[in-house]
Amino acid sequence: MSNGTVFVEEGLRGQAAELVRRTEDLGTLDFALVAGDGSRVGVPTDVSAFLVHVLRGLARGSVSVTTLPEELTTTVAAELVGVSRPTLMKLVRNGELPARQVGSHTRLRTEDVLALRRTRAQDRRAALDALRELDEEFEADR
Known part of the structure; x- marks a missing residue:
């Protein structure tokens, strides 16, 4: 590691590919850190999901992990939220x-964009749950 950059050798990429191959049919994966004495520390679900994405990227041969800046452009924000830029501006x-405006440019706080992203994901899950309930009701009536 140099300046926060990790250089990946082919052997590590191959190990990641094998791990991904062996776990692809297992569904959701949760990680735990295991110390030499056998004690375990669970890894939070969001961090586990992140690690799975990193492993899959590594297995494919390329992965880049970076942090988000404090402020985002409208283009980047729209991509994170999963909407078009005009929809984001609406x-x-x-x-x-x-x-906030910086000259003629609009800037958004990353935490606000991520909060909107979470809210929209929760709304989608709630809508899907409601559809499932309706489906179950119609199945019961048949």
């Missing part, structure tokens, strides 16, 4: 997403 105009 959310800003409607006051659903705080933003």
Whole structure:
């Protein structure tokens, strides 16, 4: 490791590929850190999901991990939220997403964008759950 950069040798990439291959049918994976004395520390679900993505990228041969800056452009924010840039700007105009102007450019705080992303994901899950309930009701009526 040099300046936070990890150089990956082919052997490590091969190990990651084998691990991904062996676990691809297992569904959700949770990680734990195991000390030499056998004591275990569970890894939070979000961190486990992140590690799975890193392993899959490494197995494919390329992975890049970076942190997000404190402020984002509208293009990057739209990509993170999963909407078009015009839709993101509509959310800003409607006051659903705080933003500030820097000259003629709009900047958004990363934490606000990530909060919106989480809210939208929760809303999608709730809608899917409601659809499942309706489906179960219709199945019961048949």
